[in-house]
Amino acid sequence: MREAEALRAAYDGVTAVLTPLSPMELLAPTRCHGWTVADLVHHLTEDARRALVALATPAAGPPTRTYVTYWSAPTAPEPDWESAERAAAASAWAGRRAASAAREPGLLVGLWRETSAAAVHAAVAAPHPFVATQGHVLATPDLLTTLATEAVIHHLDLLLGLPPAPEPAVSTLDGLLALRGATRPADWGVEDYLLKGAGRLALSTTDRTTLGPAAGLFPLLG
Structure with missing residues (x-):
């Protein structure tokens, strides 16, 4: 299945970045504000x-979400930015506490390799x-x-270069823009x-x- 191979490429890209890192390098910050590399490894695992x-949880169709609408939410009131910042900080802190249960950060990489x-x-x-996953039903290729989309984005979060399989994430973003009748600016690289x-x-x-009005749609996913 093409989507399974895309997932393999995305996960292999993350593994290739993580494998040579020292324990101290695993404590370096990432593009996810408040998250170290080790925190992100735990999240990906x-x-x-x-x-x-999910792959062992069959569900009856039809799907309730696609690989695009999985990321979209119903129209909501303007966010309370202070509450949003508190929620982001709480999420980062919870990830830090969970990751710190490992005796040392290198063990998280081994667990990631096995699980991925x-x-x-x-x-x-x-x-x-x-x-079925997270209250939704998805076609298996869409899951x-x-x-793969999340792995590609988090590969970039590691600050160590473009992953080898960006296509799933690009397709997802294109789909989210298309839902609102917008397209990617022509001068944006991948x-x-x-x-x-x-x-x-x-x-x-x-x-x-x-982008015009479509600028208000960003970020398209977090």
Whole structure:
């Protein structure tokens, strides 16, 4: 399945970055404000673990979400930015506490390698057309695309270069823009697109002029 191979490439890209890092390098900051590399490794491992559960949780169709609408939420009132910042800080703090349960940060990388490899194996062998996860029903290829998307974005969060499989994330962002009748500015490269679409880079004045009303949609996913 093409989506399983995209997930393999995305997970292998993350593993290749993490494997040579020293314990101190695993404590370095990432583009996720308040998250160290070790925190992000723990988060990604939990995502791969969720993949294992979802792939073993068949559901009756039709799907309630696609790989695009999985990321979209109903229209909501203007956010309370102070509350949003508190929630982000609480999430980062919870991740830090969970990651710190490991005796030393290098153990988290070993757990990631084992869990991500198992998730890819399960994805390749996935027998169910639809699966349940986080209260939604997704077609299995769409689930795998959401997982690859998150891995690609978090690979960029590690500050160590563009991952080898950006296509799932680009397709997701394109789909989210298309839902609102918008398209990516022609002068954005893939890395800029992913970082701005995930809120890791702020839109410039030029970006906002080019996007027009669609600028208010950013970040497209977090």
